[in-house]
Amino acid sequence: MRLQVILNALERHGSFVYESAAWADSSKEGLLVRVRPRRRSRPICSGCGNRGGTYDHLPERRFQHVPLWGLAVWFVYAARRVACPVCGVKVERLPWASGKERTTSSFQWFLSRWAKRLSWRETAEIFGTSWHTVFRAVKMAVCWGIRHRELEGIEAIGIDEVAYRKGHQYFTLVYQIDRGSRRLLWVGQDRTKETLGRFFRFFGRRRTERLKYICSDMWKAYLSVIAREANGALHILDRFHIMQLFNKAIDKVRAQEARELKRKGFEVLKRTRWLLLKRRGNLKVSVATVACGGSRSR
Template identity: 20%
Template sequence: MNSSEIFTLALGLTEPWYITKVEIQTDDDSVKALHIHLGFKRGSKFKDELGEKCSIHDTLDKTWRHLNFFEHTCLLHCSVPRIRTSEGKVRLVDVPWARKNSGFTLLFEALAMALIEKEMPVNKVGHLLKENPHRIWTIFNHWINLAYQADDPSLVTQLGFDETSRRKGHKYVTVAVDLETRRVIHVVEGKDAKTIEDIKDYLVLKNVEPNQITQASIDLSPAFISGIKNTFPQAEITFDRFHVVKLLNGAMNKVRQQERLEHDELKGHKYTFLRKN
């Protein structure tokens, strides 16, 4: 089995695609990159959007970044055919190893997304894959937007709302979570009553009526309380345990400090009264 046959199997190529050439770029006796050149069989026809087989009009040279070959960069090159469709339009053929308008193969994008999913920062992913972080962001944004559009929260009835700081300087975002499935439904900037309304507007776009929400878990923020009452009128409000315990501990600690001044036997019993969770 020669190198072309090995890489054909590795790339999962099927007719009419095949490998025309494999070359290794070197510099001062060190390997820089592996270049795999792809082609298609002469006389091949490709289907258009209507399923009609169309003849090739011309070709367009394209290059994609692929998974590394050991520690070396691997690039795929192909003169991709453009067909004249049954409607008379000229269209670039979709290739099986990459999505449309991407400079990366699907396998490379899958690796990048897997690393990000493991909570690795995008800049670190770029450094690990030896790729510009801005290009990694394009991969991330594409697949996240695709998933976002396909998201279906139509069965949600219980929502949890919480704000978190996204950077220094009191820059907050509010996160809405499905309490039953424990997944994020929507994220908006800010932490006032309008953020609750913005989340409601998103749910309406996803065919979720406000009256469908019967339970809402929030902190003790007056803005959130007002927002829930005005936006989700059927929702019963439950206050987040963490914030309730925090207030309870604060009040208990004040009483403990006052009593401690008069009762020495309370010395060393701070956490007998205060809850940790």
């Protein structure tokens, strides 16, 4: 089966023909697939989308495509310039690439999927491209997702911050955490009241009123904004920060009690912190004996 047949089955463009497929000058460069316009087809203006006559041709360009059997694949095409009655002379719109990109849209989607599993540098090295190409592919996928995302029916969100630089530099992240649908919804600079307020303005009053659950940590800025903007939702505080405060309170009370008992002349039991923190079933016999009022074995 010829490569052109495979391409026609997987990625057919009606006004264009895969004319030939051959090795590049160096086999390390991969395969070159030459593309030409179909006979009597008229190019589409990249400005307004109307068809027009061919004004002239630009020099050939290569567009990197999805690799095949570990070999780089390149589309080679000399783009036409359109004599558009509306926009004047414009370069034609190409169905396999957007704008001035040197990679096909299929290859961009391919890279963006791998960039979810690997670092961008590793993705670039494995598939023979540059870090900036992977970056643009991810940016394309994210922008497409933002334009096509659906925000209706969201009942549960989670709010968290992530440090991206030393010196307390943070992003605020908002996730959808409904059962069966978990995704990142929004990213904002910093972790202030104004930051989270921007999310609720973006999300809209109607959608906010339909929220049933909001999960966050105990950052004061988040607590105040959630109480103001979404007081109809059940606000769930994450367990980690609650237990962290409990542990700090236990340490503070134990220290106060130890000082008070020592002042009154009582013997202070040391190294018994985990007596309060461990589950009853996980207590060792020696510690459990202390809990029951017995003597502690050394």
